[in-house]
Amino acid sequence: MKDAAPTTVYLEDYKPFGYVVDSVHLTFDLAPNATRVKSRIEFSPNPEAADRRFWLDGEKLKLISAKIDGKDVNPVCTAEGLSCDAPDAPFVWEAEVEIDPAGNTALEGLYMSNGMYCTQCEAQGFRKITYYPDRPDVMSVFTVRINGDLPVLLSNGNPGKSGDGWAEWHDPWPKPAYLFALVAGDLVAHSDSFTTIGGRDVALNLYVRPGDEGKCAFGMEALKKSMKWDEDVYGREYDLDIFNIVAVDDFNMGAMENKGLNIFNSSAVLASPETSTDMNFERIEAIIAHEYFHNWTGNRITCRDWFQLCLKEGLTVYRDSQFTSDMRSAPVKRISDTIDLRARQFPEDNGPLAHPVRPDSFQEINNFYTATVYEKGAEVIGMLKRLVGDAAYAEALDLYFARHDGQACTIEDWLKVFEDVTGRDLTQFKRWYSQAGTPRVKVTEHWENGTYRLTFTQSTPASVASPAPQPQVIPIAVGLIGPNGDEVVETTLLELTEETQAFEFSGLSAKPVPSILRGFSAPVILERETTTAERAFLLAHDTDPFNRWEAGRTLALETLNDMTLGGAAPNAAYLDGIVAVTRDSSLDPAYRALMLGLPSQSELAAAQAESGHTPDPMAIWNACETLRQTLAEKLQDDLPGLMAEMRVEAPYRPDAEQSGKRSLGGALLSLLTRLDGGEEAARQYAEADNMTLQLSALSCLVRAGKGEDALRQFYEQWQGDRLVIDKWFMLQVLNAAPDRAVGAAKALTEHKDFNWKNPNRFRATLGALTGNHAGFHAADGAGYALLADWLIKLDPVNPQTAARMCTAFQTWKRYDAERQGQMRAALERIAAQPDLSRDTTEMVSRILGA
């Protein structure tokens, strides 16, 4: 069935629901194709609402019966819900519906994955389970009974009575329907417990499919660390007797914070040294923390409406980044987050999909689970903390939890606690929530008689989402370094609020070198005309680890641009600076590994487009290859010794220390492979006793065109492990030479293990293609055509994942006329599909429309 003509929802149209839900009782009679859901819901008139229309959301439901106060009623049903005459007084609504979990491939609502029943309700999946006011500001206490012939029957809250083939659950905390969850299956538990700061014993369970028991220990430890950290740092205690996590293979996102019953994509929770890389372990630790932290920032205090999504996501991403910084290295985490922000959020903020951190309108809310809402949303929290200081931030958070516990809130509520605690007027700061686009900050300097002046000018490009952007509050952390490399002015926070503003530093004996935007203190693009010599000076001397890395990155950008656009040779200042850092054993290996990385090829393309050039993906790829080859030759004599230092003799641990060594070791191996033809990589591959080493060696071999035997061996070794086979799919496409990437992806879509209905496998293949910049942008348009073919095929089955992957086309206007034409044709071909989902329709039209 085609969705109704897309309608746009606006923030300014918000109205409270006409009724309050006092309690919800649900009974599930599970059957794969005909599950019956009985609901008994107590409604009473909402004194805050003027409009008493009784409308319940519902999609793809077969209504069996409906009653109000025990009497049959005949509601008017549409494809989106039902309406009915209802009393202007408390009443009981009872309904029975039938749904088809086995036929639900969209993975929203109640669906099946490998014989297991599972739910995903955020944002609007609950309406596919039963008729309900499916909106986050309607919060209620839920009691659930599950009848089903399966050993494990789970829902939110605390367990109630249970017996053979049935179980009851009661969640005492009022919650919106998007936090509802149900799981039923043949699962085994890895169990543990945690005693909270208040002395409450909490049972912890990680439920997995039989056979995965050995991959649970790390996730469980991460959960306990998260629970402790949230008590220590935010004073937040867990509030139920039990906390369950379930791993599921078919899942659109990373994980979901359902109250007391988190559901995880198995890739985001299952781990063992043999099958998971260090990066997998770190990601799992962060995602478990993120979902756990939502218990307070998201669940106890939720969003009034979906426009406020950043209220829970920006804050919770910020909290999980603090957690990772505390568990691991803070500078490495900050640099990694910035790389990610520039790779995913900057293109969004500067293209046709630009939207504010709090959007004003949407057609399909699933399309707004974006890097802007999440990652830029977290940056906004970081700026707020920098501006008010750590103590005031802590006080404001305490007030937020005390004032709003149990409520559905807005960004205005959030900012008000900061205003009340600090007395600051945050009106201008609020533009970070309402304006789209990445601010550019231009800096000029002036030196005279011992006084050094920095003048900043900010501007944000106008966009469809923000046609007339205004100056924002931009916290800029600055330090000054003297000619001998000593810091003469420690990190100082400047507050840029005007369009143009100057700041002076006096009493200096010599003209300093400025280190601007330390710690990436604001998500902006800094523009400053400076010399190669000055960048090299900062790369050698900056005391701020972020800006030291940034100096290396801007040098790399500069030399790669000169190589691509002007045919220049690699810049000696860059090479010498990076060689010095790589040799410097006083620096953390993880940090040195980041220093060895180049800006992504799509970032280079963006930078070239921004400066008025048309990026040529092949020229960019060639420049990166040449630069790496030159670097490898420069480091030739150092490589054996450095790699020996990075060898880990102790038993495998995925901690910061060991993974840092493996990370630098892997970066060095990829350089060495350019010199020794893969000899060392083959040796490492054969000897590897953990996935990090095995995979880094295999990637090197594939890039060198010598991976055939190892790929075959790897497949034979791991064919029984779906998560490892995802890696096998992905690395072949990511590491393919540009002229072979499309062919590699295409061949893999014909592999017997290409289960395209599984989102992880789909992303590992087609998503990987979009990550191979020169391969995806192949001049003949084959990359675009292949992706379009598959998105057309996926859309009717899983619109959410299909829509999200359309973002690969968002940068189409950056490229030459021929590529633009090919991408436009691909987008128009998708748009022309007769039954295209609301999700994909909205994405394609936004990308084409700008």
Ligand SMILES: [Zn+2]
């Ligand atoms: Zn989240």
